[in-house]
Amino acid sequence: MSEKILGKCRRFLGSLAHMRKLQMQVIKADEKSVTVVLPVQDQLLSPELDTYMHGGVLTTLVDTATSLSTIPALKEYELCPTLDLRIDHMSAPVTSQPMYAHAECYRVTRNVLFTRATVYQENPSKPVAYAISTFMRPGAGNTDLAFKALVDGVEGTI
Amino acid sequence: MELLQKRVNQAHASGDYQPVIDLIPYAGVLGVQCERFGEEMIFRLPRNLDNIGNPTIPAIHGGVIASFMELTAAFQLTLQLEHPALPKIIDFSVDYMRAGLERDTFAMCTVERQGRRVANCSIIAWQERKSQPIASARGHFLLDSFSSLT
Numbered sequence: 001m002s003e004k005i006l007g008k009c010r011r012f013l014g015s016l017a018h019m020r021k022l023q024m025q026v027i028k029a030d031e032k033s034v035t036v037v038l039p040v041q042d043q044l045l046s047p048e049l050d051t052y053m054h055g056g057v058l059t060t061l062v063d064t065a066t067s068l069s070t071i072p073a074l075k076e077y078e079l080c081p082t083l084d085l086r087i088d089h090m091s092a093p094v095t096s097q098p099m100y101a102h103a104e105c106y107r108v109t110r111n112v113l114f115t116r117a118t119v120y121q122e123n124p125s126k127p128v129a130y131a132i133s134t135f136m137r138p139g140a141g142n143t144d145l146a147f148k149a150l151v152d153g154v155e156g157t158i
Numbered sequence: 159m160e161l162l163q164k165r166v167n168q169a170h171a172s173g174d175y176q177p178v179i180d181l182i183p184y185a186g187v188l189g190v191q192c193e194r195f196g197e198e199m200i201f202r203l204p205r206n207l208d209n210i211g212n213p214t215i216p217a218i219h220g221g222v223i224a225s226f227m228e229l230t231a232a233f234q235l236t237l238q239l240e241h242p243a244l245p246k247i248i249d250f251s252v253d254y255m256r257a258g259l260e261r262d263t264f265a266m267c268t269v270e271r272q273g274r275r276v277a278n279c280s281i282i283a284w285q286e287r288k289s290q291p292i293a294s295a296r297g298h299f300l301l302d303s304f305s306s307l308t
Contacts, residue, residue: 017210018219021187044183048161049244056225056232057184059250063211063221079212082220086251144214 002030005072009034012071012151013064022057024064031072033104036065045095058099058119058129062087065101066115066133073105073113077151079143080113080135093128097121111137166242175199178233181244185229188222192233199237201230203263210260218258223283227252227265227295231279234267235299245277245299252295261285263292277301 006029013019013026013036022044028035038061063085070080093099102124103117112134119129162181169175175192179185188209191202203209203218203226211219228250235245265283272278281295282288 015213016219017208017213018222019211021208043187046181046183048181056182056228057187059225059228060219060221063219063224067220079214081212081257082254084251084253085220085224086249088249089247092246147214 005029005031007153008071008077008151009068011153012068015147015150016064018060019064022060024061026068027100029068029072033102034065034068034072035100035102036061036068038099038101040096040098049095058089058093059085059087061099061101062103062117062119062129062131063133065103066105066117066131067135069103069105069115069117070113070135071151073108074137076140077143077148078138078140079147080137083112083134083136085131085133087129087131089129090126091128093119093121099128100124111139113137162236162244163242166237169237175233175237178236182229182232184225185233188226188229190226190229198266199234201226201233201265201267203265205261207260212257215257216260218260218263220252220254220258223254223258223263223293224250224252224295226263227267227281227283227293228297230265230283231267231281231295231297231299235269235272235277235279235301238269239301243301245301248276248298248300250295250297252293254293256290256292258283258292259285264288272301275301 009026009029101119105115107114117131118127120127165177209222267281270278277299282291283293284291
């Protein structure tokens, strides 16, 4: 089951241009949660500053991780737009280490999905940020069929 | 931070804000630009296929829109501070109102209150017209460069 979820998450992430550009990867996905990594990379390094904080890239990582956490929460894939996103920053992350976002969808209703995430670097028990994000369900049949097939990995579409 | 102060002063004098924006690598990855109109600064996120997050509409990635708005607030504060310093973000909250389509996006930040240590910002982002924003956000930034969040 986890393999299937991991496959869905990876295909979804791989289909997004911005994620490919940032080399973001799903490193773990199961029925409950998803973990995404942002690797250390030259394009995000500044000779003057050792922090992602002002770069806003943490926000992109969190949005991606919480969005991915909606995949194991739904039986059938639905492309859910974000309603809102809030991030509390505990400390400044460093650019010399990869950044991880662990996200889970903790409540599913007919129309809305509630998710939360923690962002950490070396030490998972000392997060650099906490986040919550809410997604709207488009409803059955309202997700582009070709895209759903791509995420589901239906033979012949990838 | 001398470099920052120098670049900010030069930018105010020349009207070219790109050297300040270039200090933040991710702003360059996204392609953020800035223009000054009198006392107002408008930030632009030019149409860029690399920023797409929903290939079916297609629409700009929600995280990209949020990051762009966060950068807008950080730059606005930096540029209006008496002694420029990059503010530290404390919290940030975005409401998405419309899909950001594959076209140029604009953002403006209003500093609602600037205290000694904390600034309270609200930001809106739009595409076709400002009265129909694609997202609105608010955030708090720590201004005192000597204090630490840790």
